[in-house]
Amino acid sequence: MTTTAAPSRTSFAWRGLFLRLHFYAGVLVGPFILIAALTGVLYALTPQLESWVYSDQLRVPASSQQLPLSKQVDAALATSPQGSLVAVRPAPEPGATTRVLFSEKGLGESERRAVFVDPGTGRVTGDLVVYGSSGVLPLRTTLDQLHRNLMLGEPGRLYSELAASWLWVVALGGLVLWISRARNSKRIKTHGLIGVWVLAGALFLSATGLTWSAYAGENVAMLRTAVGWSTPKLTMPGAGESHGDHGSSSSSAGGHSEIDTVLGVAKLSGIDAKAVEVSLPAESGGAWKVAEIEKGLPSQGDAVAVHGGEVVGSLKFADFPLGAKLTRWGIDAHMGVLFGWPNQLLLLLVGGGLVASVVLGYRMWWKRRPTSGFGRPTPRGQWRKAPPGALVGLGLATLLVGWFVPLLGISLVAFLAVDVLLGRRAKTTTS
Structure with a gap:
């Protein structure tokens, strides 16, 4: 007969710490993750609907x-x-x-x-x-x-950044809890099983979502610049600032007369994607830009500058730094356009899994709430049972991550403050 070894006090303390963090993140950030997953799935599934709605x-x-x-x-x-x-x-x-x-x-x-x-x-x-x-x-x-x-403009971006900031923490914390439970119990919760299945997708969506965020996104851009992974830009000889509302359609009427020649020169130079955009010069006498705008694999993102009937600048996607390529592919995959319909299907499965996991998580919380009489919450103070050295290392890592992902750090401090206040309230009530 095989017996399961009892978990050590240290491993139990770590599990309690992860469980409490997972609980607070799930309860307080879960709604943001749920909305982000639902709206993301809708966005990924709309290309075909858009083609039908705007067919005329x-x-x-x-x-x-x-x-x-x-x-x-x-x-x-x-x-x-x-x-x-x-x-x-x-x-x-x-x-x-x-x-x-x-x-x-x-x-x-x-x-x-x-x-x-x-x-x-x-x-x-x-x-x-x-x-x-x-x-x-x-x-x-x-x-x-x-x-x-959420259609709220710049302030509303905090919701999606908060969801992306915590999604990877919730996913990895859930994995730790699932592994520890699987080792010591034959009962595997559906909530945890779904979380394991969508783990890779959740981590991917979190990472790519942070690249677009307001605060963590700036740090990501700084890191890419520091390691030489920034996306290169096409040099435009003679170009000034980008187009703005500085003219009218009538003033532009004669400015496009050489567009056929420009496009022909660009195609002869290797611009061969089906989908391209030809941008007019930003100022009189400037260069034209012809860029490939094909999404998917293989990526076609070459661009050339054309002036006086010849190419005066070029940019090849093949020459992009690896980090710039990964960013491009990651964004396209996040939007559901990298692999066509298989990409959309994957996003549907991951998004649906996240929705189900959040809903089931709330169901577990409701069943195990203190007034339900079923089970009991993990007691506070689990961090005191962890090894001091490991706890210091975890604290330093948390500070570093909290600095790099500011909304994660700020909200974590808020969670801890709420936990302390609730603990003091409970002591006052029982004394």
Whole structure:
């Protein structure tokens, strides 16, 4: 007969410490993780829905003949858009429309007005506000902002950063608890089992989410710069500041006349992705920029600067530092576009697992609450039972992580303060 060895007092103390931290993080940060998981899953599943909702703007009958790109821009300008012509995204495939992009007063950060043109006939099929380098349409933009900041602007970003800051802590803490329970008990909770299955995905989403965050994101950028992993930028000879609302569509009417030549030169230099963006010079006499905007693998992120009918600058994705490539791939995978529909499916499974784990965690807490009569909470003061040397090491590591991920550090201090106050309240009540 096989017997299970009783856990040592030290291991029990460590388990109690992790259990108490896991409990507080789960109860207090769980709602943020739940919202981030739900909105993230919705965002990842919207590309197909977006194609259906905006089919009138995005799809046209395929044509074997296409108008020159400059003529397509003329068609967009004929609609008298309010703003400056800044870029053009030629139709990436037969049956797709060309996007002619304008800056416009009143639009939000990273937003542009897109006029959609049938490349075969020059017919304008509509116009929409697009967002970000991916050019997502209003439906996905709404879900993106809901996921990023709950539609509350910059202050709302604290919610998503708090969720990303704690997700990896909750996931790894749960793993420790699951392993310790599996070694000493035959009962395995569904909550813990789901957490183990989605562990890798949770750690990935936490890490990539922090790169976008307001405070930890700055530290990530500083670290990448320090180790030489920053994303390189294309040198633009003769370029000044980026486009702003400094002109009108009429003033830009003649500025695009050489766009066909520019695109041809770029293609001869190796720009061969289906999806590209041609950006007009930021100032008179400046260089044009032609960049590949294909997502997925293999990544196509090359870019060239064109001036006077020749390439005057180039940037190859293959020459990016490894860290810059990993950042690009990580962001694309986080958005669900790196591997196409398999990427979306993985995000659905991980996001669904996180939702189920949070809900089951609250169910466990409710069943084990002090007034339920079922079980009893882990007592306070577990840290006193841990070895002093190890506790000092853990404290130093916590300070370092708390500095690098500020919202984690601040909220951890708040958790500890709440725990101390509750402990004092309990002593006062019983005395």
